[in-house]
Amino acid sequence: MHPISSQRSPQTIVIKIGTSSLSHPVSGDLQLATIAKLVESVVYLRRQGHRVVLVSSGAVGVGCSRLGLKQRPRKISRKQAVAAVGQGRLIGIYDDFFSNFQQPVAQVLLTRGNLIQRQHYMNVHATFQELLEMGIVPIVNENDTVAVDELKFGDNDTLSALVASLIEADWLFLLTDVDRLYTDDPRQNPEAQPIEFVEHSQLSELRQAIGEKQAIGAQGGGTQWGTGGMTTKLDAARIASAAGVKTAITRGAFPDRIAAILQGENFGTQFAAQPKTVNARKRWIAYGMVTLGKLWLDDGAVNALILQGRSLLPAGITAVEGKFEANDCVSLCDRQGQEIARGITNYSSGDIERILGSQSEDIPRLLGFDGEETVIHRDNLVSI
Ligand SMILES: Nc1ncnc2c1ncn2[C@@H]1O[C@H](COP(=O)(O)OP(=O)(O)O)[C@@H](O)[C@H]1O
Numbered sequence: 001m002h003p004i005s006s007q008r009s010p011q012t013i014v015i016k017i018g019t020s021s022l023s024h025p026v027s028g029d030l031q032l033a034t035i036a037k038l039v040e041s042v043v044y045l046r047r048q049g050h051r052v053v054l055v056s057s058g059a060v061g062v063g064c065s066r067l068g069l070k071q072r073p074r075k076i077s078r079k080q081a082v083a084a085v086g087q088g089r090l091i092g093i094y095d096d097f098f099s100n101f102q103q104p105v106a107q108v109l110l111t112r113g114n115l116i117q118r119q120h121y122m123n124v125h126a127t128f129q130e131l132l133e134m135g136i137v138p139i140v141n142e143n144d145t146v147a148v149d150e151l152k153f154g155d156n157d158t159l160s161a162l163v164a165s166l167i168e169a170d171w172l173f174l175l176t177d178v179d180r181l182y183t184d185d186p187r188q189n190p191e192a193q194p195i196e197f198v199e200h201s202q203l204s205e206l207r208q209a210i211g212e213k214q215a216i217g218a219q220g221g222g223t224q225w226g227t228g229g230m231t232t233k234l235d236a237a238r239i240a241s242a243a244g245v246k247t248a249i250t251r252g253a254f255p256d257r258i259a260a261i262l263q264g265e266n267f268g269t270q271f272a273a274q275p276k277t278v279n280a281r282k283r284w285i286a287y288g289m290v291t292l293g294k295l296w297l298d299d300g301a302v303n304a305l306i307l308q309g310r311s312l313l314p315a316g317i318t319a320v321e322g323k324f325e326a327n328d329c330v331s332l333c334d335r336q337g338q339e340i341a342r343g344i345t346n347y348s349s350g351d352i353e354r355i356l357g358s359q360s361e362d363i364p365r366l367l368g369f370d371g372e373e374t375v376i377h378r379d380n381l382v383s384i
């Protein structure tokens, strides 16, 4: 029996399809047959009562194909211009295909900046809820044409996991051009072993091992047209799992496997999810906000935060990295540098430098004003 049991009740599903599945590996031309099969599968899932969001890459790939470019442009402004050509064409093709089944779709283009402010995050959330309630399939992509480097998702694996967390999805399906995750890139290493199931607790170690292998592989692991390879998919699985969303990596050429996986079949690589315990505001802190610095903690503080759900006091902080202000989001790491939590700080980096390692009652004397007793209150802190 597979560890993830079958689900027959209506599910909220995010399906991400990568450029490597949408474009021909050599010519870069759009694989219309794959899109047609994907559309049929999404319509089937809709008719089963599931709510479906599609995150589709391909703007740059389709733009390249439309303009006769033989590889992805390197210059950012050129890539943004090419994405503007490709995105319109991509959504036009989806709309045509879905129209054959009277299935309405909506284009949602996001940048990282849209999720940072809580009010904007909630607006995006409300729009998705409205679209899904109306039975529409939102088709999401990064707004490549306007995204600036500092405020980018960077890859659609991460974007799809953030969307899955935002809408409290049950499942995230990452469709790519291999049938599942392997211990190494199966294109480079014929000895690579398939991985069928991953527990949340195994994710960090696996991400590190695959990341190291991918770094020494060709093109950083991805295909000519795709970006990121498997490391960004593992990052996505980690975000999703922490938000209570199950993830599967499976082959884009066989999108009917999504329905089979929902029935409990053993396709692809499946990732278990943590229980859905984190509330919406904490999910926004963890994955909507952008971290602007890092606090290093001693073992006692790590224990207090993770095992006892306590607030972070200055006594448990050993070092500060980065420049940030009070109310910014910071990352918290253990002695090995492993990120264990994120939170909204009550103090700037400069003030924390002055109070770290001290008792809370010494804060007024060290800073010259009556500040908060905690550096991060537990209500503003979320383990990841
Ligand atoms: N450990 C691994 N297991 C499976 N595929 C891997 C692994 N490491 C690297 N890859 C490569 O990752 C590629 C998919 O990544 P990418 O091109 O970014 O896809 P997508 O466009 O679907 O996001 C595969 O073609 C495969 O060659």
Ligand SMILES: N[C@@H](CCC(=O)OP(=O)(O)O)C(=O)O
Pocket: 017, 018, 019, 020, 056, 057, 058, 059, 060, 061, 083, 141, 142, 144, 154, 155, 156, 157, 225, 226, 227, 228, 229
């Ligand atoms: N937003 C970009 C996609 C970037 C990306 O992540 O691509 P992929 O690795 O193929 O999913 C585009 O539409 O071309």
